[in-house]
Amino acid sequence: MDVFPIILVIAFFQIIIIQKPFPNLDQILLGIVLVVVGLFIFILGLDSALFPIGEKMANDFATKGNALWIIFFGFALGFSTTIAEPALTVVAGKAGALAAGAGAIKDNPESIGSFVLGLRLTVAFSVGTAISLGVLRIIKGWPLIWFITGGYSLIVITTFFAPAQIIGIAYDSGGITTSTITVPLVAALGVGLATAIRGRSPIIDGFGLIALASLNPIIFVLGYGIFVYGLNI
């Protein structure tokens, strides 16, 4: 049901606009069946595992009342899921090739490798920091808008000093860090925490963790670009 629109769009363009027959129609049909079945099983697992764990742990942390542990937990969760994120590995690899091509780093596998690793560590560190900051925000009840306004202003200012080669990658890195497994877990954590703490509303305080995890990497990667390429003045 959820993938039906994609099929419709692709079929429309292939038949009406490009006017060529579909290659491997049987493979496409089998692929569609896999997508539908896979999504169904995933959502089943989400409801019976990821959502309950996230909420249970948030609740246990809140009743234990140790803020330091949960902030540390937020950092570990953000860092570990991001460093393993396949989409980030791909984009970081492309950024490495670009840096070598531009002459910013030496064009050999070792320099590229350390640039790529540095970029992945930067993004993972920024996501970890963002989640622990977001958790602190829920505990304190600070309005999200402070962080968003401050963060975006910082991004715009940093962009003017950042080298052109890093800007596109930095802006994209915000979106790719939040994966399919992390998002449900982090959403459950935020909502669970806001539900368990007295005086917090799940809708106003519970959401916002993913927003910070998408914003912070942009600032950090721009900073990494300035560090590697130098200031653009």
Added chain:
Amino acid sequence: MGQDFIQAIVNALGGTFKDILPIILVLGFFQAVAIRKKIQNLPTIAFGLVLVVIGLSIFIVGLEKCVFPIGTQMANQLTDLNFLTSGDETVIAAIKNSIKIDPAIYLWTYVFAFLIGFSTTLAEPALIAVALKAKEITTGAISAWGLRISVALGVAFGVTLGVYRIVTGNPLHYYIATGYAFLLVQTYFAPKMIVPLAYDSGGVTTSTVTVPLIAALGIGLAANVPGRSPLIDGFGLIAFASLFPMITVMAYAMITEILAARKTTADK
């Protein structure tokens, strides 16, 4: 051929398990060291995690074997100069010599970008998860479908504008800075309860389904438009796809609020 798929799913299982392993380790460590409580319903949760890994692996194989190749192929066909000019050699030569290109000839690419952005977002598992959560805690005030459709519209607008930017070669940060400024102004007028959810929906949309398809579109386009570099101009579509859903989700909440207010006045 079925053999290929089974083999691919088995391989994907390993990959998905590797992705989820750090999460399990972190959860286990904090459960044992910080919370120090036995996990209740351990068998149910373990079974649920197995379902997550299996479901995601099957889903990803289906995407990689059928949706992505077609998406990439379609991006290449639509941005091919022969297709755009209906094979008119003189027009192709003129475009190649003048470097400047009329953005209007990419009409079908814009339409494709809009529709593919919309449809892939509807299928995004992470968005489905968040929409379910939002519906649950607002006890239905924010409908899961309303949220998903407004996010999908946002991605569709974002990707279309991003594709236009690649064609014209304008600097990315002008668009993004303008978008942020608009977003911040809009935030002050939007209903307070939607703001965090709206900002979250920016990051949520760009996940398993959308990122690879949209990245393929951007890189295919930048490779085929004369004067663009795939490495510099190919990036940035995901940034657009993360920005616009925030605007449309807030707009959705504002419209719902206005309609609700009208209804109450009408009832009186």
